[in-house]
Amino acid sequence: MKKIFLISLAIIGLSMGANQTLIAQTTKATTTLSKEEQKVMDYIDANMPRAIALLKESVDINSGTLNIEGVKKVGAIFAREFEKANFKTKWVPMPDSLRRAGHLVASIGFNADQNAAASSKTKKGKKLFLIGHLDTVFEPDMPANPFTMINDSTATGQGVTDMKGGDVVMIIALQALQAQGLLKDANIIAYLTGDEEHAGYPREVSRGDFIETAKQTEIALAFEGANGLNSVATARRGASGWLLNVKAKTGHSSGVFTPYAGYGAIYEAARIINEFRVQLSTEKYLTFNPGVFIGGSEMNYDATKATGTAIGKTNIISPAVTVTGDLRFLTEEQKINARKKMQVIVDNSLAGTKATIHFEDGIPSMAPTEGNNQVLSVINSISMDMGAGATVAGDPGSRGAGDISYIAAYVDCIDGLGALGRGAHAPGETIHLNQLPFLIKRAALTIYRLSR
Numbered sequence: 001m002k003k004i005f006l007i008s009l010a011i012i013g014l015s016m017g018a019n020q021t022l023i024a025q026t027t028k029a030t031t032t033l034s035k036e037e038q039k040v041m042d043y044i045d046a047n048m049p050r051a052i053a054l055l056k057e058s059v060d061i062n063s064g065t066l067n068i069e070g071v072k073k074v075g076a077i078f079a080r081e082f083e084k085a086n087f088k089t090k091w092v093p094m095p096d097s098l099r100r101a102g103h104l105v106a107s108i109g110f111n112a113d114q115n116a117a118a119s120s121k122t123k124k125g126k127k128l129f130l131i132g133h134l135d136t137v138f139e140p141d142m143p144a145n146p147f148t149m150i151n152d153s154t155a156t157g158q159g160v161t162d163m164k165g166g167d168v169v170m171i172i173a174l175q176a177l178q179a180q181g182l183l184k185d186a187n188i189i190a191y192l193t194g195d196e197e198h199a200g201y202p203r204e205v206s207r208g209d210f211i212e213t214a215k216q217t218e219i220a221l222a223f224e225g226a227n228g229l230n231s232v233a234t235a236r237r238g239a240s241g242w243l244l245n246v247k248a249k250t251g252h253s254s255g256v257f258t259p260y261a262g263y264g265a266i267y268e269a270a271r272i273i274n275e276f277r278v279q280l281s282t283e284k285y286l287t288f289n290p291g292v293f294i295g296g297s298e299m300n301y302d303a304t305k306a307t308g309t310a311i312g313k314t315n316i317i318s319p320a321v322t323v324t325g326d327l328r329f330l331t332e333e334q335k336i337n338a339r340k341k342m343q344v345i346v347d348n349s350l351a352g353t354k355a356t357i358h359f360e361d362g363i364p365s366m367a368p369t370e371g372n373n374q375v376l377s378v379i380n381s382i383s384m385d386m387g388a389g390a391t392v393a394g395d396p397g398s399r400g401a402g403d404i405s406y407i408a409a410y411v412d413c414i415d416g417l418g419a420l421g422r423g424a425h426a427p428g429e430t431i432h433l434n435q436l437p438f439l440i441k442r443a444a445l446t447i448y449r450l451s452r
């Protein structure tokens with residue numbers, strides 16, 4: 001084993017030391033793995049230089065969500081790698097009006113004959129849906145950040161963790177299983193969207209095929225960034241939006257607070273926003289944030305550009321305010337209850353004012369379920385068998401919404417199986433390469449044990 005580390009570390013230019021110890025520990029303590037599983041571990045150790053090379057190759061192509069050519073190029077690279085693992089690949093195009101590249105879909109199994117055979121022979125094996133994305137938040141007009149080692153175990157680059165690193169975890173894990181002949185009875189679909197960071201509208205089109213495809217499966221595993229080595233996500237919050245409009249009588253400021261002149265739109269909007277905070281801000285997993293607040297004598301708001309203008313004078317009672325905000329929640333029930341309370345606050349108008357609020361759905365939540373916990377228990381036993389300690393459910397409050405949320409109502413879900421790094425969505429995003437072998441191994445064993 002040591003020889004393999006020497007070779008791999010030399011090739012990717014890492015120096016020896018603490019990292020070697022860490023990687024060696026995870027492989028040495030594998031006494032409770034089967035022979036086949038140990039071979040998968042060995043394959044992954046031996047192929048780490050190739051994993052890093054694939055990461056570099058994909059990171060060095062800009063694939064900002066709106067860079068259609070770039071997203072397709074990254075899709076072609078990963079398609080080539082799925083095909084090495086005997087997966088069939090196809091490209092799901094998007095209509096031109098969406099201005100998005102489309103999605104890469106790779107699958108193994110799932111033909112009628114094999115399914116019939118598989119269901120009689122290996123009833124236990126679950127149909128899996130693996131989720132990745134090809135795009136990043138970095139568009140071509142932003143400063144380039146090619147794959148660069150910044151110390152002996154950390155690299156930077158656009159999308160290096162979010163989520164080209166996660167895609168590489170998924171792909172190398174599948175190649176490792178294929179190399180040992182362990183995917184023969186498996187039914188797996190890998191779905192790598194081209195617009196996770198900014199999904200095309202309407203969402204029924206940009207996520208329609210994604211949702212329908214997921215419904216053919218039983219368990220979804222998403223490879224968004226890991227929040228540490230010993231936790232995965234069994235729940236993610238959903239995101240939605242709201243738009244508050246307040247209209248009020250206008251008049252000379254000297255009459256404000258009187259029953260005749262009323263309070264004006266700015267006081268009323270301020271009351272509403274503050275009351276949201278007072279009544280709802282301590283509820284666990286619920287957050288709402290006003291992002292734009294515009295008021296005055298004359299104002300306009302352009303929702304498509306998230307911009308607006310206002311003109312006002314200190315001696316005029318404001319007749320109009322617009323506020324927009326988000327609302328994040330863990331379950332549909334929590335979202336609905338929050339909206340009801342907000343509506344009551346909005347309806348309780350001050351004199352001379354009238355407010356309306358409009359709620360808009362965004363991305364659903366991935367609620368914590370018993371099914372998700374059962375998948376977690378499989379992953380937990382894998383990390384115990386690897387000698388890496390227990391794996392627990394991460395804090396759902398620490399994550400935003402993701403692609404897996406669109407299908408959480410239909411299949412059991414786990415997210416956060418991808419790479420470990422820092423600063424996702426910010427220039428200088430990094431990945432911790434010394435933890436990558438463990439994450440690929442855990443992913444491989446998770447796919448293997450669930451699919452057989």
Ligand SMILES: [Zn+2]
Binds near residue numbers: 133162163196224225
């Ligand atoms: Zn991501």
